[in-house]
Amino acid sequence: MREREWRSKPRPQRRPGGHRHQRRDRHETRSDEIGAAAILYGWHTVTAALANPARHIRRLLATENAVRRLQEEGITPPMAPEVVRPDAIAARLTPDAVHQGLLAETDRLPSPAIEDLAAPSIVLVLDQITDPHNVGAILRTAAAFAVSAIVITARHSPEATGVLAKSASGALEVVPIAVVQNLARGLAALKERGFLVVGLDSGGPDDLAALQMQAPLALVLGAEGKGLRQGTRAACDRLARLDLPGAIKSLNVSNAAALALYIASQAIGRA
Numbered sequence: 001m002r003e004r005e006w007r008s009k010p011r012p013q014r015r016p017g018g019h020r021h022q023r024r025d026r027h028e029t030r031s032d033e034i035g036a037a038a039i040l041y042g043w044h045t046v047t048a049a050l051a052n053p054a055r056h057i058r059r060l061l062a063t064e065n066a067v068r069r070l071q072e073e074g075i076t077p078p079m080a081p082e083v084v085r086p087d088a089i090a091a092r093l094t095p096d097a098v099h100q101g102l103l104a105e106t107d108r109l110p111s112p113a114i115e116d117l118a119a120p121s122i123v124l125v126l127d128q129i130t131d132p133h134n135v136g137a138i139l140r141t142a143a144a145f146a147v148s149a150i151v152i153t154a155r156h157s158p159e160a161t162g163v164l165a166k167s168a169s170g171a172l173e174v175v176p177i178a179v180v181q182n183l184a185r186g187l188a189a190l191k192e193r194g195f196l197v198v199g200l201d202s203g204g205p206d207d208l209a210a211l212q213m214q215a216p217l218a219l220v221l222g223a224e225g226k227g228l229r230q231g232t233r234a235a236c237d238r239l240a241r242l243d244l245p246g247a248i249k250s251l252n253v254s255n256a257a258a259l260a261l262y263i264a265s266q267a268i269g270r271a
Helices: 043-051 064-072 086-090 132-144 162-168 183-192 230-235 253-270
Strands: 038-041 057-062 102-106 122-127 149-153 177-180 196-200 217-222 238-241
Touching: 038 043, 038 162, 043 057, 043 064, 043 102, 043 162, 057 064, 122 132, 122 183, 122 253, 132 149, 132 162, 132 253, 149 183, 177 183, 183 196, 183 217, 183 230, 196 230, 196 253, 217 253
Parallel strands: 122 149, 122 217, 149 177, 196 217, 196 238
Antiparallel strands: 038 102, 057 102
């Protein structure tokens, strides 16, 4: 979606690695590394992973307080946690990370194929949204609206680990992430399965709230600043905007996703 819908002012350019949101956990590794572990930290993030039978836990670090809280809440990890001091966990993370006494090294969850996505349903498609905080917040909203999957590209997307997982607050365990090599081909595959593909664009000819929608539905969101790429726009069935009544006409992409999901859910419920 174009900048005027997401933000009222352009975001200043930063040197690569200069923004704290883009800093990599020193123990996070690229997904193309064989056997790379996902690093999960924070209470909701780690306990959701412990409750997910599809998530294989390699190693669990916990402080004495966290171990006590696990026992009090009746949570039994699949392995005995390694009891460590809080600073031992903090040393593995960025300075602003809030770990709440828990860190897990896990296998990464499998990526479903487009052909395996549930239908009728709603899916979100993210066109090169790279901020892990935003993607994590979108995942959390997607879980709240029972979105069946999020589709991202293999490149220009954040790792499903660390900051993203913490921002998702456990939603990473309930909303599958389908990774595609080419987004236009991924959208074509969704269309073949009967999905209506609607791209959110501030210059779209339709108001999303007035658009006739039905499931299965794919909502496509672009990155702040760049919006939807030309090839992505061309692959959508419809382009729609979010009409806002207030003086400020901009929304963060994760807030825009929440509003779009609410509008779409209401429209599908009336259909």
